[in-house]
Each structure stands twice: as structure tokens, then as C-alpha cells.
Amino acid sequence: MSVMTYLQAISDGLRQEMRADERVFLMGEDIGVFGGAFKVTDGFIEEFGSGRVMDTPLAESGIIGTAVGASVVGMRPVCEMQFADFISCGFDQLVNVAGKTRYRMGLAVPITVRLPSGGGFSGGPFHSQNPEAWFMHAPGLKVVAPSTAEDAKGLLIGAIRDPNPVLYFEHKHLYRRIKGEVADGTFTTPFTARVAREGEDLCVMAYGAMVHTALEATEDLDGASVRVLDLRSLVPLDEAAILDSVQRCSKVVIVDEANATCAAGAQVAALIAEKGFEDLDGPVVRVATPDVPIPFSPPLEQAVLPSVDRVREACRELLEY
Amino acid sequence: MSVMTYLQAISDGLRQEMRADERVFLMGEDIGVFGGAFKVTDGFIEEFGSGRVMDTPLAESGIIGTAVGASVVGMRPVCEMQFADFISCGFDQLVNVAGKTRYRMGLAVPITVRLPSGGGFSGGPFHSQNPEAWFMHAPGLKVVAPSTAEDAKGLLIGAIRDPNPVLYFEHKHLYRRIKGEVADGTFTTPFTARVAREGEDLCVMAYGAMVHTALEATEDLDGASVRVLDLRSLVPLDEAAILDSVQRCSKVVIVDEANATCAAGAQVAALIAEKGFEDLDGPVVRVATPDVPIPFSPPLEQAVLPSVDRVREACRELLEY
Amino acid sequence: MATQTSGPALEEGATGGLTLDDRVALLKYMLLMRGIEQRAMTLYRQGKVPGSFYDGFGQEAVSVGAAFAMAPEDRLCILHRDLGAHLIRGVTPARIFGQYMGRAGGVTGGRDGNVHFGDWRVGCVGMVSMLPDMMLVATGMAMAFKLQGRAHAEGRGGSGRCAITWFGDGSTSRGDFHEAMNWAGVQKLPIVFVLENNQYAYSTPLHAQFAVDPVERAAAYGFPGLTVDGNDAEAMFAATWEARERAVAGGGPTLIEAVTMRMHGHAAHDDMKYVPKSQLEEWRAKDPIERQEARLRELGVDVEAVHEEVKREIEAGVQEALQMPMPDPATATDGLFAEHANELQDGQAPYSGWRSRP
Amino acid sequence: MATQTSGPALEEGATGGLTLDDRVALLKYMLLMRGIEQRAMTLYRQGKVPGSFYDGFGQEAVSVGAAFAMAPEDRLCILHRDLGAHLIRGVTPARIFGQYMGRAGGVTGGRDGNVHFGDWRVGCVGMVSMLPDMMLVATGMAMAFKLQGRAHAEGRGGSGRCAITWFGDGSTSRGDFHEAMNWAGVQKLPIVFVLENNQYAYSTPLHAQFAVDPVERAAAYGFPGLTVDGNDAEAMFAATWEARERAVAGGGPTLIEAVTMRMHGHAAHDDMKYVPKSQLEEWRAKDPIERQEARLRELGVDVEAVHEEVKREIEAGVQEALQMPMPDPATATDGLFAEHANELQDGQAPYSGWRSRP
């Protein structure tokens, strides 16, 4: 056990798995000599060499497409997008080649794509996005999004070992803010939800950075007992855990940092409205970023991202329902 | 007024608007000399010349990106994707350049992208997709999807005249199956929902081809009075019309031809679960394609696409709730 | 300037040379390809092939000649006019007919249709429709061979590995073409790119796709580009064999432009009105199968016997495929995700040169 | 082979020549660019500039020289090291400082940050981060000029329109580079592509991006590519002016590779450890501003007076920007969709040649 930041846990997961499995190698822009835009792979090229820590051309379609090719001949590529936003440039290879090959051809595509995502630090419209819902709507891709240091490591190793394409969303705003005990060596975290806090009056469901927003917002909510469910995996989505929480609490607030329409939270809400309807005692409330690009200037950015206050307010209102 | 197929109505809308506005021009693969893979622009090059009916290189990013450039210097490009599926290759230009420029810079991007979408005829995984939800989750893009010949024309002209990027989903399976009276000349259809059939026991909400599936499934449902709401526009989504239908009927079935997770229907269900909760008398039921690529072979394809039977069954069950 | 090769047949006996059996095999695979596609067109007209149907009539030498040069341990991304390459790797006619008809016994078990297939058990990744995405996948395979130390002939008892992929003239306009060519050039990867220039992309002629023949781009990516007579199977073999040799010797990629003609419509529904009659006539005279037959007749081969053999194989394949059941609808959502990884396997490689290896 | 030009200053008085005032203006814009970016860096360190900060230190001649050649009616897509181009079009220092600080009075009113801006009122589309997406947007503008009949000089009283865009060495690896270059070549569009080769893409050196200098690709797209000393503003002007002339005469696109050096880190946080000291020193000696100053001193220009003027302008700009309020959070979701279309407007074009036009 060591105490690590979320970022260190990601690095550690990568490093341990590279030591454990020589088929694992990394591809990305500026990840080698420079150690990555966020320094996740700092020092890796010294340990593993430039073949396993590959500085690629500036070409996201190329990164995903060649990773697919490498994966079907026995390698285990882990791709880094410099920012999750740039996945738009590798979108086609991801949804059409990586996502559909197993179903169509019976050929597994074991690649991992690391996507530093999320806002909160004036990254502006192209360095703050949370694009995970696009990939939830693209069959054949798994999607995970850790909120703690321990899960950051365990989900990453789990992603690399999974024989399918896995999108691993690492929230940039958690990189150095979040710390925790992390087991040494290698271990995997299952692609299921996690109860971040027990509670029975209301359940807040979230993933990634919003888990912390949810915890903070409901820490002391006029004495209410608020459960927080960390979804952790979006594909597969842990429907049992979600419906179980609905049954226990009857009131649900779902928080997304992503733009509201067709977000992960919309899917969770739709699921509850269909399969958890009888357990509900009140509307399924959503807190999310409105449908605009993430603005750069702090007052604007703060106005759109879900804040502790907005989540608290939503919970209060629902508790009073 | 003339009776036209859905496909003829699209052609007519394009032709009329090109006659009315010389800034309008068409770009796409094989749309000129060949008249388009579905013959929507058959004869256009003879009337309008190769400048306004442009056979482009095989390059979807190029088509969208150059259309954006042309639109900001006074043109009104209408792009054709040969199949909606290929929009994955122009995804980045669409979501990042076309979608975000107005919000970021105050510069309007009046482009229209025509997307022949949908399955039902053994098109297989790459010629059957319904990718509209990706773009509902990309702020700054409007999304429409006609189900009738009249709306096909009116929404298309409305899209071209709209000062924003509009994605126009035309369902391939309706091209020649659907016919109707269509007004001559030019007219626009508002980006709002349409009541396809009045009713009060239950409301089926759908768009595109699924409107017809919904109508057929509920035509004679043990005497129940079933309302069918044709959403028609997905962005903006006509929330008032949706909530009004919930209030009237209290029971809702939402049908998507798209893959279920994070589909348009998930957003509609989430909206209802949050804002229409008090009017609900029963779970918000969804019928959609499960999360797999659309298989080619007829028995497989029929097993995944929402059928009249599946919709009818879902309505029956809910009516009994 | 790109090199022009007229593609003389290689000497028998020399490494990379063709034995008489090899030359007959080239004919046989071309006949099989043409015969299967023609038979499938009949099935299509009879309503037994759902969806649409694409073929490679007139282009048989491109896939057959190039794939014939590849070793069992090589890996392939085969495109939609290249049925011959699948046949060479060992995919049976019955499984191909089953594929076209959407049967459970087809290569993809009905999940995908027509030429959208590839059998991983013989070293192939099935194409996606988005052109030319597979160029990057093939580039990634070549990248892996290098990382694994199996790229070069020195590496493992003389058996270096090479990737190969095909793509059309129209496909050269898309970004993925560039990203793949550039990537392969920068990393000097063991890969052969076969540009199948069949004069049209659907209805679009070459001049609307590019101002300069894309074979000229190869030099700007740092590797050779050559133009080959795509209607000469032996020339295709020779050029590909040399490119493969260079690749496994660490010499990097090669772009081979196979000049040919799409003699049928883009797909079954296309009447090709946009193609001048004279152009078709000109190319009809260059038919790749007739060319190979003439060669073999000169060498005393009983070409009619080959025809007969092929005919029998095809008919047997059709009959077998017609017996295959349609897929079970209850399986429609199975297998989206893998439980275990698999990996491309070696394929058939009928070229005599592979048998004589140490 | 691409043409190499050493970029001699043009004759005064000749069309496309530079008057003494023009040459002073080139210096002035370069000084403004450097001064603003340096001042902004101070603001950044003081915590007044949110997010990260990018500059074009050492590359001033590229944007200033090229943009100086463009007419008021031309249209631009300006990249992240090209502040000079915005200044030439008439964006004021105050609005730029406001932009960096996320103020309501900044070019984007706080919606976007740092160099991610462009003022449509002066003919510019603001860049997106995804590189090099703007190459296609610029290509589309040029395509529209041709469709509108305003591309060529004959078209409208001698005032043909041209598009221009900049992009980096790293950006040449992405598919959109290819799609844009190919499109422009096929349609022979009036566009100037400026490849800003500053030796690095973030930390990645040239040899990891391409095997052959991308200027060599131009020929394969069917138009000229030339290499220019990117640290010589007058050479940049001359090359761009000629390219623009050819473009509006119907001669099609030109690729200009401006060879320069990124003298600062990729962004404020980058210590550039990966750049050898010797490389920096070598380029420090080629500073574009010093080069222009030396020229002007030789011609008797009071260079210090220009410095003073620039300093005052910058300080006035900072003060004005510091007075600008932050944007109102209540407006954060306004204006996602347009109610009415607008269209790029003409910009400032200080080059004397534009004033003497008929």
C-alpha cells in the first residue's frame, strides 16, 4: 500500500502492467521523451525504451488505427490522447474498426485508449470535454471512468487486460487533487459500480470528478442520509447496482459533467424510469452541464459546470418532494 | 400540391431552394454526373451545372470542413454523406468546427448535411446506422429527421435557411415506401414535434421510420386510443410537446431505431422522468435496437430492429399496467 | 518520378521466380474469383443474396498476383474488389457463397455481408466500409511486427513478416491514406500498399480525386512507388514479391499502383452510364485471365482442364452453401464483446517459394 | 524538388515591392507581437491569464510577413503562433489582452482563451484546437471564391480573393492536411498554405513526424512548394505576395514552408529540456526582429522610436484590457445558435500596395 495521487496511480498502473506483460506498449503524442502532456509517462522511456513508449506523429486516427492492427497480431497497445477532446479525430477508427470487429468477425481488439477529460481549470472548449456518451452509443466499446486513486490503477489494469477496446477516461481535474491508498503490484478493479457512501434518503449517482462534487455537496445535508453511487463503468453499466440504489433510496439525483443531452446520465435516468419506476418517490433529477461548449473564462465556466451548490440545491429540493 | 415519394420530396426541396437562392450549392460523392447513390440529385447537374452540384473527392472531413469555409463567406452548402454511416469520417469537423464556432466567435455556420440513415434492407453494419444521438450530444448542431414526404421537403428547406449547422437525417427505408401530398414551391416546416395521430390512453414517441412502425403497431390495439408523436426535430427537442403528450396520456412508449444506450429516446425518457414524473402512470417504456452493430443477414437484422410486433407488445403491456 | 515496370515474368527457379504450377495456380485463382462472383451475381438476381453486391470483374490479377507473393505468416487487409486474396489464403468457395447469402456458415455467420469479411484464422482482418481505414490497421500490424522483432528476415530463421493492404484510387483522397503512408514511412515498416487504380471511384473519375497520380506521393513519404500493369498477374506477383523482400529486409514500405479497370458497375445496381464505351472496349482487350491463359497455352498447359476443375469447385461450393441454414435470430446480440483475445493465424500460401524455405 | 528561395527584399515601387514605410510596418508588427506576448506572459505569471499560454517568440516574421501580403478582401485562418496576423488585420492589443484574461471585452468575450480566437469582422475564422482542421476551412473559403466568381483578378475590378492559412510541422501528419492539400490541388483553388516549420511539435522533433520534408508533397498535389527563410519578414512577404498573385490569376495553390524555430516552450509550462542548447543558440542569432532592425538602421530609420511607439501602444492596451469586466455568468449559455447568419468582413491591410489599387 502506498498513498498516491490519482495521476501517480495511473502511472503506477501502467508501469506495473508493462513490467508484467511485455505485449503492453504505449502510443501517443509527446509521451516518450517528454513524458506526456501531464507527465503520466514521465521516466517510462528510460525504463522501457522508445519502442514500448512510442512518440507518434500527430495523428489520432493513425494512433487508434495502428493500435487496432497491433492488437490483432498479439500486442496490447495503450493509446494516450493528449486531451480526450482529440478523440474526435480518431472517432471513425474507434467506433467502426475497434468497436465492430469482434461482433462482425469474431476477432477481439484488445486496445486501451486513455482519455484525459474534463474541465474546471479554464481549458476552454477544446480541452475540457467529457465525450464518454458518444462511445456509450457506439456498440462494442467499453467505457470506464475512475474517481479514486485506487480505482484509477485497478480500472486501468483491468482495461489493459480486457480483450476488448476499452476507453479509459481519466479526469484531469482529479490528477493532483485526489490522493489515496493504492495497493502495490498489479490488481484489477471490476467494471461495476461502487458505493462511495451509504445512505438511504436519496442517492446521487455520478462518475469521475462529479463523484467528489456529489460527496461534498451531500456531506452535511440537513441531517439527510445520502447515498453516493460511483458508476465507475459506463459500458457495461451496472444496472443492478443502480436499480438497487433506487430501491433503497427512492429518490435519485444524477450528476454529469458532460453536456446534458444524451449524456450518460440520460441513459441512467431512462433506465430508472423504465425499470425502477415503481420504487421512485419523486422525479429523476439531473444536474449536468447545459448544452454549450465549455467556456474558457472562469465566471462562465463556473456557471456551466455542475457545482457543489447546484448539486446540493437539487438534493434539497428532491428531499422535500 | 403533388403526390410525391419521400425521396422525390427531398429532391424537390433541394431543387426549389436552389432555384430560389443562388448561394445554395451541393457537395458530395457521386452526386453530380451520377445523380447520387440514391438518385436524390438526379438531373441536377444538368440544371445547375457542376459548380453547384459538386462531385467531391472521397473525403468526408474535407466535405464538412470546406462547407464550413464556404458558408462563412456567404455560401449555403448542402453536403450529402453517401450513407449517414460515413459521417464518422467527418465527425471532428462537424462537432468541433461547425458546432462550436458560433458560440465561441459569434460567427454563424449555415451548412446543411444530408444523412441517408437507417436499416431494414440488409445494409449491414456500415450502411444501416442511425447516428443522430452523437450529434444531440454535440452542442451547436441542430438535428432533424422527417418521417413524411411533406416534412421531408419542409424540414430540408428549413435546414438550408437556418443560419446554423443542421443535420438532416433522411431514412433510406422511407425513400420509396412513403408517399404523400406535398406543397409546390418552397415552404419550411418548423423544427417542432407533430402529432401523427391523436389519442389519449398511451403515447408512442418516435421519429423517422419508427413513426410508421409506431402507427402501424397501434392502429388497432384492442380499441385503445393511442397517440403518436412524431418528434421530427431532435435538436431543438420539442420539450413542450413531449410533456404535453405525457400529461394527456400518462403512459409513454419511446421507439428508437438507433442503438438503445444514450439514444435520442434515452434523452426523451430522461426528460419525462424529470419533468413529467407527476403525470406518469407507469414506467417510461423504451423500444430500441439493442447495442450491437446492425447485422446483415435478414433474420438477424429483423431480430434487432424494432418491429411492429415489438412495439405493439410494449404498448399492450403498458396499457395493462 | 515513380518507376514504371512492365512486369516481365520472373525466371523459374530463381528465388521469387514462378514455377509452371505457380503460373497455373495464378490462373486458377483468377478463374475461381471470376467464377464465384459471376455465380453470386446469378444468386443475387435470384434474390438469394440480400443487400447489394460488389465484384472485381477485370481486376482479378491485382489481388491474386499480389496475395500470391505473401507468406503464411504475413497478414492481410483485403478490400472489396480482391476476392482472389481470400481464396489464396484458403477461404473456401462455400464459405464465401454462404457469406454472400447471409448464412450461418458464411465467413461472418451473417453478421456482415458481401465482401465485408476477413477470416482471422488465415491472417486477415475483415474490411470496414469506411475507406481506406484498413490502411491504418495494416500499418499497425507492420508496426507490431517490428516491435516484436519479427519483422525482419534475420529475426526468426529467415521468416520475416510483412503486412499488405489494398485500396482504391478514390480512397487515396481520405485522411487515413495519408496518416498510414506517413506513419509507415516514418517508422520504415514492413508493409506493401497496393493502390488499385481501376479508373473510377463509384462514378467519380480520377481527375476529380487527384491532380497528380498518387503513386508520385510515395517518394514524399520516403519510400518507393511503382506503377504495375494490374491486369498481369505475374507482374503483380513480381512487384509484390520484390516489395515484400525489401520490407522484410528492413527496407521499409512500397506503394504499388496496379493500373486496371473496373469492368462492372460499382455495385449490382450501377449501369455505368458514366463510363465511355470505348474505354470498356479498350480494357476488355486486356483481360487478365485471357492474358494468363494465352501464356499458359503457349507453355502447353491444358487450360480447359483448369476451367473444368474450377467450375466443379464452384458448383460444389454453391451447393454446400445453399445447404447452410440462416443464422438463428436468438444469437443476434451474442458476441459483441470477447471473453478471450484471439490473434490472427497463419494462412495458406500456395506459392512454391514458401515450400522450399529452410 | 521544392524551390528554395533565400528571399531577397523586393524592389521598392515595383508591384509587390515594399516601400520604406512598409518595411517599418513589418518591424512594428513584429515588435507588437513580441511585446504583447511578453507582456501577457507577465500577466500570466501574475495569475491574470487563466488556463495556459502559448506564444510565437522567434516566429514573428512568419505571420507578419505573410499576412502583410494579403488584401482587405482576403480571408484568413490564423494559427496559434501567428499573433502578428491578427494585428495586421486590425485586432487591437486591448482586445487581445482582454482575450488572454478572459474578459468580456476580449475578442471572444471569454468564451475561448489564449490564441483561440479570430475576428470575423476583419475576415478571420478563429482556430479550433484540433490541428490542422482550419486548413479545410480555408480551402472551403477559396472554393467559395471560385464558385462566386470572385477568385480571379479578372473577376471584379482586379480584386480577386485569396484564402490563407498557417499550420505547423506536426500538423502535417494529420489526415486533414492531406484532404485540404488534395482538394485545393484538384480544384486549383486560390489559397496560400503556410507551413510553419518551427522544428518541433510540442516535444516531437521533425524526424518523428515525417521521413521527407513535407514541402516535397506539394508537387504530388499538383502545385508549387517552396522553402522560405521564416525568420525574414520580407522574404515571407515576397513569397506570399507571389503566391497570392498566382492564386488570384487562376494559378492555384502554393505551399510555403517557412523555416523557423520555436524559441519558447510549447506553452508556458514547458521547460523545453528536449531542445539542445546549441540549437537555440544557433537560432537566437537569426532573430527575425533583429534582422529587420539591422536592415532599417542601415536605411537610416530611427528604430528606437518604433520601439517606443510600440511600447506605448502595448501599455495602453494592457490598461484598457485591465479595465474590462469579466463576462457575466448569466450569459454563459447565450448564443449557441445564431438567429441570423453573418459573413466574414474585410479587414485592415496595411501594405501600401493595396492603397494604390484602381
Ligand SMILES: Cc1ncc(C[n+]2csc(CCOP(=O)(O)OP(=O)(O)O)c2C)c(N)n1
Ligand atoms: C469513407 C467512405 N466514404 C464513402 C464511401 C462510399 N463508397 C463506397 S465505395 C466508393 C468508391 C470507392 O472508390 P475506390 O477507392 O476507387 O475503390 P473501387 O470501388 O473503385 O475499387 C465510395 C465513395 C465509403 N465506402 N467510405
Ligand SMILES: Cc1ncc(C[n+]2csc(CCOP(=O)(O)OP(=O)(O)O)c2C)c(N)n1
Ligand atoms: C488533432 C490534435 N491533436 C493533438 C493536439 C495537441 N497539440 C497541441 S499543439 C501540438 C503540437 C503542434 O505542433 P505543430 O503543428 O508543429 O505546431 P507548433 O505548435 O509547433 O506551431 C499538439 C500535439 C492538437 N492540438 N490537435
Ligand SMILES: [Mg+2]
Ligand atoms: Mg476505384
Ligand SMILES: [Mg+2]
Ligand atoms: Mg511545430
